[in-house]
Amino acid sequence: MVALDWGTSSLRGWLMDAEGHVRGEYAAPHGIMALPEGGFAAAYAQARSGLGADPALPALACGMVGSTSGWRDVPYVACPADPARLVEGLGARDGDVLPIVPGVRLDGPTPDVMRGEETQIMGALSQHPQWGASSIMIMPGTHSKWVRIEGGQIESFRTFMTGELYAVLMKHSILGRPSQGGETSDSVRDDAFRRGVLQAAASESGLAPILFSARSLFVTGVLPGAATGDYLSGMVLGDEIRAGMMAIGGTAPGADTIGRVVIVGEDALSRRYARAFDLLGLPAPRMVGNTAAAGLFAIACQAGLVRAVVSAKGLS
Amino acid sequence: MVALDWGTSSLRGWLMDAEGHVRGEYAAPHGIMALPEGGFAAAYAQARSGLGADPALPALACGMVGSTSGWRDVPYVACPADPARLVEGLGARDGDVLPIVPGVRLDGPTPDVMRGEETQIMGALSQHPQWGASSIMIMPGTHSKWVRIEGGQIESFRTFMTGELYAVLMKHSILGRPSQGGETSDSVRDDAFRRGVLQAAASESGLAPILFSARSLFVTGVLPGAATGDYLSGMVLGDEIRAGMMAIGGTAPGADTIGRVVIVGEDALSRRYARAFDLLGLPAPRMVGNTAAAGLFAIACQAGLVRAVVSAKGLS
Numbered sequence: 001m002v003a004l005d006w007g008t009s010s011l012r013g014w015l016m017d018a019e020g021h022v023r024g025e026y027a028a029p030h031g032i033m034a035l036p037e038g039g040f041a042a043a044y045a046q047a048r049s050g051l052g053a054d055p056a057l058p059a060l061a062c063g064m065v066g067s068t069s070g071w072r073d074v075p076y077v078a079c080p081a082d083p084a085r086l087v088e089g090l091g092a093r094d095g096d097v098l099p100i101v102p103g104v105r106l107d108g109p110t111p112d113v114m115r116g117e118e119t120q121i122m123g124a125l126s127q128h129p130q131w132g133a134s135s136i137m138i139m140p141g142t143h144s145k146w147v148r149i150e151g152g153q154i155e156s157f158r159t160f161m162t163g164e165l166y167a168v169l170m171k172h173s174i175l176g177r178p179s180q181g182g183e184t185s186d187s188v189r190d191d192a193f194r195r196g197v198l199q200a201a202a203s204e205s206g207l208a209p210i211l212f213s214a215r216s217l218f219v220t221g222v223l224p225g226a227a228t229g230d231y232l233s234g235m236v237l238g239d240e241i242r243a244g245m246m247a248i249g250g251t252a253p254g255a256d257t258i259g260r261v262v263i264v265g266e267d268a269l270s271r272r273y274a275r276a277f278d279l280l281g282l283p284a285p286r287m288v289g290n291t292a293a294a295g296l297f298a299i300a301c302q303a304g305l306v307r308a309v310v311s312a313k314g315l316s
Numbered sequence: 317m318v319a320l321d322w323g324t325s326s327l328r329g330w331l332m333d334a335e336g337h338v339r340g341e342y343a344a345p346h347g348i349m350a351l352p353e354g355g356f357a358a359a360y361a362q363a364r365s366g367l368g369a370d371p372a373l374p375a376l377a378c379g380m381v382g383s384t385s386g387w388r389d390v391p392y393v394a395c396p397a398d399p400a401r402l403v404e405g406l407g408a409r410d411g412d413v414l415p416i417v418p419g420v421r422l423d424g425p426t427p428d429v430m431r432g433e434e435t436q437i438m439g440a441l442s443q444h445p446q447w448g449a450s451s452i453m454i455m456p457g458t459h460s461k462w463v464r465i466e467g468g469q470i471e472s473f474r475t476f477m478t479g480e481l482y483a484v485l486m487k488h489s490i491l492g493r494p495s496q497g498g499e500t501s502d503s504v505r506d507d508a509f510r511r512g513v514l515q516a517a518a519s520e521s522g523l524a525p526i527l528f529s530a531r532s533l534f535v536t537g538v539l540p541g542a543a544t545g546d547y548l549s550g551m552v553l554g555d556e557i558r559a560g561m562m563a564i565g566g567t568a569p570g571a572d573t574i575g576r577v578v579i580v581g582e583d584a585l586s587r588r589y590a591r592a593f594d595l596l597g598l599p600a601p602r603m604v605g606n607t608a609a610a611g612l613f614a615i616a617c618q619a620g621l622v623r624a625v626v627s628a629k630g631l632s
Contacts, residue, residue, distance in 0.1 A: 206522025246521035
């Protein structure tokens with residue numbers, strides 16, 4: 001099959017055999033906001049061609065390609081969501097070229113949405129069925145997701161704008177100014193990150209009353225300007241962990257929940273999260289890389305789009 | 317006396333008689349980052365001249381003019397701070413043209429600083445000595461201050477970057493996009509503000525897990541794009557009130573503390589805070605306008621710079 005993770009800024013593809021092994025990879029900057037001439041159809045044809053995919057091979061995509069700004073608007077599926085619900089919501093009617101995995105919606109007074117992460121979650125669960133019983137999956141990124149998995153389902157989740165919040169505060173607020181110019185040692189920067197993580201994780205009233213300390217520590221001469229960004233980075237991450245544990249783990253950091261944390265994502269960012277866990281004295285989270293391809297394969301099997309030689313684990 | 321509130325972007329001045337009454341006002345865009353030719357000395361001379369002040373009249377200034385980027389770096393005074401401590405810290409040695417009120421510093425693992433607000437606080441206390449026993453002063457602004465007053469002293473305080481956070485998120489993050497273009501009614505916008513205040517005040521884990529709902533509510537069709545800014549404004553303010561009550565009030569909103577809240581500041585912004593208090597079912601806070609002139613007079617009396625005909629209330 002042809003598996004596509006089609007986001008806002010990039011398009012990644014995998015050619016997969018009937019056992020779910022990756023036989024070829026493809027990457028293009030053809031996110032839904034950066035399409036080539038010919039639009040979605042052209043980008044899709046180039047991906048198939050780049051993967052050397054036989055025209056008869058079925059395909060499945062996930063990500064922002066299924067949003068209102070995508071190729072086709074595929075409505076969100078409500079929580080709790082499992083592979084069967086995702087298959088029901090597949091955006092593929094007769095004549096559609098490319099079926100698209102629906103995103104997932106959390107209803108309530110402060111609703112939330114994901115699109116693409118649901119597929120990575122199903123990939124992680126197909127590779128590690130034991131995580132399906134009860135776990136907390138963290139998917140670091142510009143908009144991090146914290147996801148509660150219960151009984152193989154996405155029970156609830158929360159988006160944390162940690163990466164974007166850090167970026168806009170550094171670039172556009174008074175907090176970013178002292179970090180421009182000036183240098184300091186790696187150990188001073190690492191200490192500042194540590195300090196930020198610990199302070200924010202300990203702040204019961206949240207980030208709001210201590211955010212300005214990223215400036216006060218500089219103004220009072222405690223922190224060199226060049227380390228204030230590391231302190232801020234530690235604070236927003238420490239706050240995410242504190243709040244994520246309360247909102248998704250249903251408990252303060254340190255309780256039993258923490259033993260069931262899985263970080264799904266790219267290496268560098270995941271390691272930064274793991275480092276924060278370590279600084280907080282919490283058990284090391286389990287870690288797994290990008291599982292989009294595995295998720296697309298698992299959902300395609302469930303949908304009968306492909307007939308797997310070895311049935312995808314944890315999905316039947 | 318000549319009283320000057322000299323900040324980053326503007327310089328305000330008052331000519332005051334021996335009874336502390338304002339006899340003349342002055343305003344110029346000569347903040348410390350926007351000085352006229354001739355620098356601080358020229359801006360000061362223009363202010364005195366604009367006020368028609370006799371050369372023999374004493375003067376006192378407060379604000380960023382006493383910072384490292386100001387006319388003279390006047391070191392912060394540590395909490396707890398009262399008029400006597402501020403007078404001790406006055407930045408005026410022999411030969412100095414203009415004495416400057418020191419800012420106040422809160423020490424600790426997440427320190428905080430203020431410069432200018434300490435003078436407004438002393439002004440409010442000189443006008444309303446009964447607030448000195450025990451109160452919470454809120455000074456709304458780009459960087460709001462929440463201040464705990466005990467026994468006539470600034471016991472502790474916290475800076476909330478609420479105004480700046482809202483501005484950078486609206487202007488530079490994904491949350492601001494839906495609000496561009498499009499219109500909606502005042503009642504829809506007011507409902508959105510209300511919803512944001514209530515949600516954030518009720519979020520025990522803070523703003524982080526619900527911030528993204530400013531987008532999700534739009535994406536799921538609950539909130540029109542044109543009202544997402546009002547929702548975000550309500551959320552950051554609701555979070556400030558929740559966190560401020562915990563961090564400075566030492567209690568959750570609704571407890572006794574709330575009866576001792578005073579809002580010090582300009583009308584429009586203060587009314588927005590008062591509206592949020594009302595939405596949360598809290599008693600109306602006491603309100604007072606800009607008290608910088610009264611504060612400068614009170615501190616000048618305490619310092620012996622002026623000999624008041626009627627001694628400033630609450631300061632002896």
